[in-house]
Amino acid sequence: xxxxxxxxxxxxxxxxxxxxxxxxxxxxxxxxxxxxxxxxxxxxxxxxxxxxxxxxxxxxxxxxxxxxxxxxxxxxxxxxxxxxxxxxxxxxxxxxxxxxxxxxxxxxxxxxxxxxxxxxxxxxxxxxxxxxxxxxxxxxxxxxxxxxxxxxxxxxxxxxxxxxxxxxxxxxxxxxxxxxxxxxxxxxxxxxxxxxxxxxxxxxxxxxxxxxxxxxxxxxxxxxxxxxxxxxxxxxxxxxxxxxxxxxxxxxxxxxxxxxxxxxxxxxxxxxxxxxxxxxxxxxxxxxxxxxxxxxxxxxxxxxxxxxxxxxxxxxxxxxxxxxxxxxxxxxxxxxxxxxxxxxxxxxxxxxxxxxxxxxxxxxxxxxxxxxxxxxxxxxxxxxxxxxxxxxxxxxxxxxxxxxxxxxxxxxxxxxxxxxxxxxxxxxxxxxxxxxxxxxxxxxxxxxxxxxxxxxxxxxxxxxxxxxxxxxxxxxxxxxxxxxxxxxxxxxx
Ligand code: LAG
Ligand code: CA
Numbered sequence: 001x002x003x004x005x006x007x008x009x010x011x012x013x014x015x016x017x018x019x020x021x022x023x024x025x026x027x028x029x030x031x032x033x034x035x036x037x038x039x040x041x042x043x044x045x046x047x048x049x050x051x052x053x054x055x056x057x058x059x060x061x062x063x064x065x066x067x068x069x070x071x072x073x074x075x076x077x078x079x080x081x082x083x084x085x086x087x088x089x090x091x092x093x094x095x096x097x098x099x100x101x102x103x104x105x106x107x108x109x110x111x112x113x114x115x116x117x118x119x120x121x122x123x124x125x126x127x128x129x130x131x132x133x134x135x136x137x138x139x140x141x142x143x144x145x146x147x148x149x150x151x152x153x154x155x156x157x158x159x160x161x162x163x164x165x166x167x168x169x170x171x172x173x174x175x176x177x178x179x180x181x182x183x184x185x186x187x188x189x190x191x192x193x194x195x196x197x198x199x200x201x202x203x204x205x206x207x208x209x210x211x212x213x214x215x216x217x218x219x220x221x222x223x224x225x226x227x228x229x230x231x232x233x234x235x236x237x238x239x240x241x242x243x244x245x246x247x248x249x250x251x252x253x254x255x256x257x258x259x260x261x262x263x264x265x266x267x268x269x270x271x272x273x274x275x276x277x278x279x280x281x282x283x284x285x286x287x288x289x290x291x292x293x294x295x296x297x298x299x300x301x302x303x304x305x306x307x308x309x310x311x312x313x314x315x316x317x318x319x320x321x322x323x324x325x326x327x328x329x330x331x332x333x334x335x336x337x338x339x340x341x342x343x344x345x346x347x348x349x350x351x352x353x354x355x356x357x358x359x360x361x362x363x364x365x366x367x368x369x370x371x372x373x374x375x376x377x378x379x380x381x382x383x384x385x386x387x388x389x390x391x392x393x394x395x396x397x398x399x400x401x402x403x404x405x406x407x408x409x410x411x412x413x414x415x416x417x418x419x420x421x422x423x424x425x426x427x428x429x430x431x432x433x434x435x436x437x438x439x440x441x442x443x444x445x446x447x448x449x450x451x452x453x454x455x456x457x458x459x460x461x462x463x464x465x466x467x468x469x470x471x472x473x474x475x476x477x478x479x480x481x482x483x484x485x486x487x488x489x490x491x492x493x
Contacts, residue, residue, distance in 0.1 A: 042331065042394055043120065044385050045071040047306045047343035048084050048353040051100035051108040053363045054119075057385060058108075061366065063115030065391045066398060070112065071215055071241075071339065074122045075105055075206070079129050080359070083350040084306070087122075088217065089129035089185065093151065093202040095209075098360050102209075109210040118212035120239060125199045125230070126218040127185035128152070156195050158187040174251045182221050190226035200233050213239025219263075220244040224256040231260050241300055246293070258298040265336060267293045268301040269308060272326055299336030303327055309341070310349040317345065317382040320372040321482045324389045325427045328451060328484040331393035332417070332425035334405040342384040345376030354379040388465075392450030392486065396423050399488035411436040414479055418442075423488030424470075428479035437474040444470050447487035455490070 044067050046054055054070060062070065076090035078097055087097065095102040109119045160180035181187050188195050203214060219227055219242035231240050240261030244254040254263040293299065303326045304313035315326045330338050344353055354362045366383035376382065384390055400419035408417045413430025421441045428434045448455035452465025468477050468487050477485045 041068045041337050042397065043067065043069040043071055043300075043337065043339040045302075045305060045339055045341045045343075046073075046385070047341070048073050048087070048099065048361060049342075049381075050361050050363055051075075051104040053365065055108040055111040056363075056365060058112035058115040058117045060368070061385050062112070062117045065385075066394045067117060067340075067385065069118035069120050069212060069239075071120045072122060073099055074124045074217070075099065076124060076202075082352050082355075084352040085350065086352070088124055090124050090127075091129050093198070093205070095205070098355065100360070106209045113210055118239075119210070120213045120215055120241060121206050121211050122217055123203060123206075123214040124217045125188070125202070126190070126221045127182060127187050128157075129186065130181075130184040151198050152188070152195070156189050156192055158189050160187070172251070177250070177252055178221055178223050182218055187221070190222045190230070196226070196230050196233075199230050203230070203234060207234065207238065213241065213261075216240060216242045218243060219257055220252050224259075227257065228260050254294055258294055262298050262300050262337065263294055264305075264339075265293050265299040265301055266308075268299065268330075268336060269303060269305075269313065272301075272303060272330060296335050300339055301330055301333070301336035302339045302341060303330055304341050305339075306341070306343060309343065310346075317343070317372065317376070317384065320374065321484075322429065323372060324387070324451070325429060325482070325484045327384075327390055328393050328425060328486060329427060331390070331397055332400075332419065332423070332486060334402070334419065340384055340390060342382055344382065345378055345380045347378055351378065388453050389451045389484065392452075392454045392465075395454055396425070396450045396486045396488045399423055399490075406439075409436065409438045414477070416475075416477065418475070419488075421489075423486065424475040425484070425486040426475070426477040426479060427484040428481060431481050433478065433480055435476065435478045437476050439473060440470055440475045441473070442470050442475065442487075442489060444472065447475075448490075450486040450488060451484050 044062065046057065049057070049072075051072075054072060058070070061067075074087045074090065075095045075097055076087075077092040077094045078086045079089045079091055080086070081089075087099075095105050100108070112119055158179045158181070160176070179187060188199075190196065190199070206214070216222075216227060216231075227242065231238065242254070242257040242261060242263045244252065244257050244263050246254055246266045254265065257263050303323065304316050309316045315322050317323055327340060331340075352361075356362055364381045366381060366386040368386060369388055370383055370386045371388055400422040403419040403422040406418040406420055408415060412432070412434045414426060414428040414434040414436040416424060416426030416436055416438045418424045418438055418440045424438050424440050424442065426436050426438060428436070446467050446469050448463035449466040449468060454464060456462040456464070466485065468475060468485055470476075470487075475487060479485060
């Protein structure tokens with residue numbers, strides 16, 4: 001299905017709005033003029049995808065469909081091991097990794113920028129690679145090209161007094177969490193001015209290539225003051241996304257990191273994930289009780305990421321339609337900034353992405369229109385950025401703009417809510433078909449479902465997927481088991 005680029009779409013919306021002004025109220029339903037055509041601020045994590053492939057995705061899929069930014073895997077030089085997590089064991093700040101060269105990284109940033117997509121780089125600055133004795137004895141070792149002796153001295157690392165560093169759960173104090181080795185990785189002394197300067201130059205280098213900001217890997221393992229001092233030297237407007245996993249009873253909270261940017265709100269992922277039997281979505285009165293925590297403007301919300309899909313997430317690409325449901329609810333919500341996740345299938349949690357003979361990760365291209373699959377071969381890309389349902393929900397999000405979220409409605413295993421006057425989403429997580437009626441102030445009439453393909457214009461004739469109607473102030477959805485639907489006011493094209 002041809003999808004207009006954002007630019008074209010905005011231009012056409014502008015033309016439509018001018019036409020509406022010129023012709024008066026009869027030219028289009030009044031609600032169309034209120035639709036905010038701005039691209040929603042939705043990001044996508046493209047896990048272990050090479051720079052050349054990301055550049056391609058920006059041009060073919062992400063830009064045209066309105067994704068605002070991509071979170072890449074770490075671009076730093078790393079240890080030579082097959083597992084994906086080699087990326088989280090940097091050995092230098094050179095932009096040379098199995099995902100591509102410095103030139104390829106720069107080319108990706110430029111091409112994505114031209115397509116209207118920002119690049120957020122995953123910055124691993126809490127630690128260098130795991131070593132018993134950081135900073136010495138690397139010549140001739142497994143890490144022959146190890147460069148951090150040139151960057152750092154032994155004194156630039158914390159040497160924790162604990163005898164076992166393997167299990168972070170053993171760390172109970174603030175000092176242990178932030179100044180002890182995280183899974184045996186050599187912990188940088190981020191309080192040291194010298195260390196801060198080295199990290200700062202690395203981030204500046206990435207900014208000089210045009211990145212828009214950073215995911216701060218393992219932010220919880222650096223004092224918030226240290227992170228604040230490091231990012232405080234960066235140009236205003238640099239986007240900072242701190243990874244601070246919220247834990248029960250842990251001494252360090254995400255709230256400590258909101259003064260200088262966004263944080264990943266793990267609570268949202270935990271509460272959102274189906275089977276939705278945790279009560280979060282079963283309260284018809286829920287109103288403001290939906291999953292949220294840090295203030296919306298600081299919250300990055302997600303269904304899963306590269307760590308949780310290998311661990312705590314109870315819905316992932318493997319769950320097909322249930323995964324679509326979770327993503328649809330997240331993208332329909334008005335809390336936080338969503339980040340969609342796209343990785344590759346695996347049965348071994350350590351397995352890296354498919355590589356070429358020289359060890360570099362193989363390029364991958366996603367089919368233009370797709371959806372969840374029943375089964376994947378190991379290593380196969382999930383391509384969630386190309387799923388019709390996800391793209392449809394980006395349009396839904398653009399169409400609903402900042403319309404308030406109305407209280408949720410329950411009907412058996414079905415659940416839904418309205419974004420006031422602009423759109424309605426509904427899901428059925430049960431084994432039986434359910435018809436759910438959701439009060440709405442949208443005008444009576446037939447609407448095209450965004451999940452099953454959407455419409456190519458505001459004209460019902462162009463609807464590719466299912467249609468649902470609004471009757472006497474209620475949106476009516478007859479939903480098959482484990483399915484989702486979303487209707488929104490037409491965006492004129
Ligand atoms: C993160 N966020 O705070 C990343 O999102 C997460 O993926 C990283 O762990 C972690 N912090 C460190 O940056 C990953 C893997 C670990 C892996 C680690 C370092 O989940 O399994 O540890 O990266 O590569 C591996 C081994 C450990 C070993 C360690 C050091 O699994 O058993 O102790 O390497 O050799
Ligand atoms: Ca630390």
